[in-house]
Amino acid sequence: MPRQRDDTVYEETQATIKAIARQQMAEDGTAAISLRGIGRSMDMTAPALYRYYPTRDDLITALIVDGFNGLADALEAADAALDTQPLPERLFGVLVAYRQWAIVHRVDFQLIYGNPIPGFAAPREVTVPAVIRTFVPVVRLMEMALQSGALVPKPPYDAIPAAIEQHEQALIAEGGYPISALAYHLTMIGWTQVHGIIVLEMYEHLGPNVGDVDQFYEAAIRALLTSMGTRW
Amino acid sequence: MPRQRDDTVYEETQATIKAIARQQMAEDGTAAISLRGIGRSMDMTAPALYRYYPTRDDLITALIVDGFNGLADALEAADAALDTQPLPERLFGVLVAYRQWAIVHRVDFQLIYGNPIPGFAAPREVTVPAVIRTFVPVVRLMEMALQSGALVPKPPYDAIPAAIEQHEQALIAEGGYPISALAYHLTMIGWTQVHGIIVLEMYEHLGPNVGDVDQFYEAAIRALLTSMGTRW
DNA sequence: ATTGTAAAGTAAACAGTGATTACTCTTTGA
DNA sequence: TCAAAGAGTAATCACTGTTTACTTTACAAT
Numbered sequence: 001m002p003r004q005r006d007d008t009v010y011e012e013t014q015a016t017i018k019a020i021a022r023q024q025m026a027e028d029g030t031a032a033i034s035l036r037g038i039g040r041s042m043d044m045t046a047p048a049l050y051r052y053y054p055t056r057d058d059l060i061t062a063l064i065v066d067g068f069n070g071l072a073d074a075l076e077a078a079d080a081a082l083d084t085q086p087l088p089e090r091l092f093g094v095l096v097a098y099r100q101w102a103i104v105h106r107v108d109f110q111l112i113y114g115n116p117i118p119g120f121a122a123p124r125e126v127t128v129p130a131v132i133r134t135f136v137p138v139v140r141l142m143e144m145a146l147q148s149g150a151l152v153p154k155p156p157y158d159a160i161p162a163a164i165e166q167h168e169q170a171l172i173a174e175g176g177y178p179i180s181a182l183a184y185h186l187t188m189i190g191w192t193q194v195h196g197i198i199v200l201e202m203y204e205h206l207g208p209n210v211g212d213v214d215q216f217y218e219a220a221i222r223a224l225l226t227s228m229g230t231r232w
Numbered sequence: 233m234p235r236q237r238d239d240t241v242y243e244e245t246q247a248t249i250k251a252i253a254r255q256q257m258a259e260d261g262t263a264a265i266s267l268r269g270i271g272r273s274m275d276m277t278a279p280a281l282y283r284y285y286p287t288r289d290d291l292i293t294a295l296i297v298d299g300f301n302g303l304a305d306a307l308e309a310a311d312a313a314l315d316t317q318p319l320p321e322r323l324f325g326v327l328v329a330y331r332q333w334a335i336v337h338r339v340d341f342q343l344i345y346g347n348p349i350p351g352f353a354a355p356r357e358v359t360v361p362a363v364i365r366t367f368v369p370v371v372r373l374m375e376m377a378l379q380s381g382a383l384v385p386k387p388p389y390d391a392i393p394a395a396i397e398q399h400e401q402a403l404i405a406e407g408g409y410p411i412s413a414l415a416y417h418l419t420m421i422g423w424t425q426v427h428g429i430i431v432l433e434m435y436e437h438l439g440p441n442v443g444d445v446d447q448f449y450e451a452a453i454r455a456l457l458t459s460m461g462t463r464w
Numbered sequence: 465a466t467t468g469t470a471a472a473g474t475a476a477a478c479a480g481t482g483a484t485t486a487c488t489c490t491t492t493g494a
Numbered sequence: 495t496c497a498a499a500g501a502g503t504a505a506t507c508a509c510t511g512t513t514t515a516c517t518t519t520a521c522a523a524t
Contacts, residue, residue, distance in 0.1 A: 010471095031263065034509090034510070034511085035510085035511065035512090036509085036510070036511080037510095044473075044474095045473070045474055045475080046510095046511080046512085047473080047474070047475090047512075047513080047514090048472070048473050048474075050512080050513090051471080051472065051473080055511085055512080056511065056512090113431075113432075113435065113437070114346060114435070121435075121436075124436060124440070127436075127437075128440050131437055131441075155458075156454065156455040156458045156459065157455060157459070160451075161444075161447045161448070161451045163443065163444050163447055164442050164443055164444060164447055164448055164451070166443075167442060167443030167444070168441075168442065168443075171441070188438075188441060188442055188448070189452055189455070191428075191432075192425065192428035192429045192432055192438070192452065193424065193425050193428055194428070195428040195431065195432055196423075196424035196425055196426070196427040196428025196429070196431065197424045197428070199345075199427065199428065199431050200345075200423075200424055200427055203345065203346070204356060204359075205345070205359070205363055206420075206424070208356070208360050209363075209400075209403070209420060210396050210399060210400065210420055211395065211396055211398075211399030211400075212393075212395050212396060212399070215393045215395055215396055216393070216396055216420070219392075219393045219396070220421055220424065222388065223388040223389060223421070226387075226388045227388065227389070227459035242500095266480090266481070266482085267481085267482065267483085268480085268481070268482080269481095276502075276503095277502070277503055277504080278481095278482080278483085279483080279484080279485090279502080279503070279504090280501070280502050280503075282483080282484085283500080283501065283502080287482085287483080288482065288483085
């Protein structure tokens with residue numbers, strides 16, 4: 001609607017709105033995003049915000065996209081920071097960074113991977129590519145480990161059910177990634193394991209059962225990578 | 233407050249309220265529980281519901297407790313139904329039942345393991361024991377498998393980090409369960425894996441990536457059990 | 465310098481929400 | 495028979511997202 005003389009102040013206002021929304025979430029949970037509350041915090045009335053986001057769901061969608069990108073950035077940064085390490089440790093380190101980001105950015109993680117709002121669900125055409133970006137660093141390291149012999153797939157992790165391999169292969173071809181189906185598949189398994197621990201931890205279900213979640217996480221991930229055939 | 237002459241009609245009304253709340257959730261998601269809406273559906277005004285649940289959060293807590301018990305019941309039923317099967321298949325079958333319940337009772341699962349409402353979190357003193365009940369069947373089968381030799385723990389799944397073993401051992405002693413720390417620990421790992429797949433599937437993140445989630449789940453669980461040392 | 469136009473913001477209102485209070489029936493046990 | 499307690503209601507408070515109609519502000523071109 002706007003976009004004429006001063007684009008930057010418009011975008012700055014959008015950024016301010018998102019920042020305050022994030023702050024509200026951090027204080028009172030993902031569902032606490034309130035347009036009227038945001039308005040109050042920046043000396044504006046609620047309807048004025050509609051000049052910047054046509055609806056509350058659009059604001060939330062914007063926050064979700066930011067969240068995915070933040071996670072992807074963190075993983076890429078961890079990957080880059082560990083580039084002198086041997087491949088298995090690098091892969092492990094990126095997975096540790098994954099959980100680290102989730103814990104530090106608690107509500108963002110809940111927002112992007114949880115059940116943020118009433119009937120609201122972010123449009124898949126925006127989330128699916130965003131999700132893919134978050135495990136590109138992982139799947140790439142996995143592929144490198146496979147090719148370099150740092151990971152020699154060991155039964156039962158040396159095979160993929162036919163129907164799934166076909167689907168994964170199609171996705172890889174579609175995206176044009178230089179990746180084997182096995183690297184992709186092992187990443188999916190690792191991803192689900194990582195995610196399960198983080199989610200249970202986040203909602204206070206895991207801590208009471210294992211005590212030190214840090215140690216549990218690292219042990220579980222190392223065990224999984226080992227059982228896949230990682231040579232440390 | 234009540235509890236005098238006619239307890240049963242009081243409890244029936246409570247049950248009706250919960251049933252309608254569940255129906256509302258099923259239609260419009262976990263956050264769609266509205267006291268006024270429930271009232272409308274049963275020809276009552278909203279304030280009248282406060283005779284049965286002092287606050288909306290108490291109603292939700294009751295629904296959560298029901299949810300945990302429903303899941304636990306389903307697992308116990310699956311366990312019982314499979315009692316002629318060999319132990320590994322029985323364990324596998326119970327884990328399949330876990331996901332089955334989650335998919336059939338979508339919103340109940342989201343309610344008990346997710347982030348149901350604004351700042352709301354069910355009191356831990358009620359959820360923790362309920363959670364424990366849900367994995368009693370699993371941990372028992374795990375112990376039986378270990379003792380019978382159907383599961384011979386294989387590295388790296390034959391050891392537990394010291395601090396965690398200590399915590400788990402204390403929990404076991406506290407509850408007085410006839411269970412080894414290893415059985416408990418392997419259950420925790422399996423639980424987190426199961427949970428990760430279900431949660432990602434539930435919010436439409438996994439399906440697009442692997443296609444047939446049924447197959448992915450069964451393959452992943454079989455692979456995990458195998459790598460732990462299961463003899464099928 | 466003035467004017468016209470579009471962007472930015474506001475006030476008021478609508479239809480909801482959970483929760484509380486004060487009140488009225490209705491049933492029942494002594 | 496009648497007081498007491500249970501069950502329910504109407505009215506109200508303080509919120510929410512959203513829409514509409516209106517006003518202010520600021521800039522660009524005449």
